[in-house]
Amino acid sequence: MAGQLGVDEKHQDGGGELARITTGDRVLDLASGVGDPAIAAAHRVGPTGRVIATDLAPDMVAFAAQRAAAAGLANVETHEMDAAAIDLPEAGVDAVLCRLGLMFVPDLDRVLAGVRTVLVPGGRFATAIPWRPTDQAMPRLVGAILAALDLPPLPPVAPGVAGIFSLADASYVCAALERAGLTEILVQPFTLAYDYHSPDEWLDFLLALNVPLRQHLAGVSDAALRDARHVAIAATTPWLRDDGHIRFTGHGYYATAVRPVG
Template structure:
């Protein structure tokens, strides 16, 4: 008689611990790339602000705010009569967000180290809008995060999030993921494991918002091509800023990692032309009302 072997389970606690450490280490680089992030994700960010109805006087919760480039944009929209609370799991990122807000003369932006799945520690009904730019996709329990955002909103308040669409529409990212997965001989993602394309499938973002009890849901597709000088520059951006790719290569030795990055650069050169590098990328911006 054979005994069935249980399938390996995704360890959310270990994932968060590793993720926090990666972002602590990458904070300086992520902040340094902030102006590029603002250009690359500018259209998606503005769409997120519009769908969240952020304007003068808005009280805004920014979840997984990172180094705060979009938090500062929200603070400018909210004006002196509004406020923005930028939260993240990595305090090194928030330190840079706070410093940039001070440098910009913004007194309406605060930061708080907080897990995006622990938003129930915030006062209920205290925000008009909750936003998350390319953060929700990496939460092990996306429903818990959305429930926390919904709880933090006043009646009629809105949640809006930016996520990647499908791998096929985001080759600048999916090609490196595929190459690393092949070279590191990684198994398929475990059930429940978060990742860049976890909400990109047709209807997935709408379904997640609906399950969280949000209403009047809408999703917009926003072309967001990655425009850089070369494929080499794109690889430098990903090497310095995308901790998930480094996590995937943890079992490769130094030579194997270098070879893998070379292979990624070679594959991404297909997107180079006389105008530089233009990597395919498409964002989805979803919103729903409490």
């Protein structure tokens, strides 16, 4: 994904290390986006393994397929698939990954039930989720945009409502993993350095990723949005570096779990 540099190497492979992915494994990557976790997993499993990269967005799936082909990875399949409707055989994969995707699903229990179903007994699940929204630069930029438009703040984040920080409460995710029948649940924090080539690139990324913000801005005129954009660009000064890049550190956590044997 453009604009990201992983401080934690585990984040770069979508939690593949935490899911103990190894040679010959069959791996499902949910909400793969442009395919970073899937490609990293493909290198881990080698030619005897198999990685299935899925995403709800067809353009993401197509781009991930192009990247895997360009890397010469014949062990990567790509499919358009909703994480809440996993269309794979029961007990068909050794590991499931989901990097920065769970916070956008409306029904976490349904997704995790599907994860448990497709995992073999003893199979591993690893997910990466953003947290600590009050410490993040992105909510401050959102605030600048809304203030410029004289719009109220976004509603408080909550599970089941698509949003970057909707699963910031790790205890909620742990409880959902338990309800799904997964065990050996572990949570650990990570940091991630963001690097954007310009304030405009950062703003474009934010507007593309933040679905609630886009919905909140529905009906705002193009002229008003252009004016708000100028205000938002000016608000990026705290993170603007001498080379023109925007750099800041974000926070998240990994949650891992296992389908029990027996």
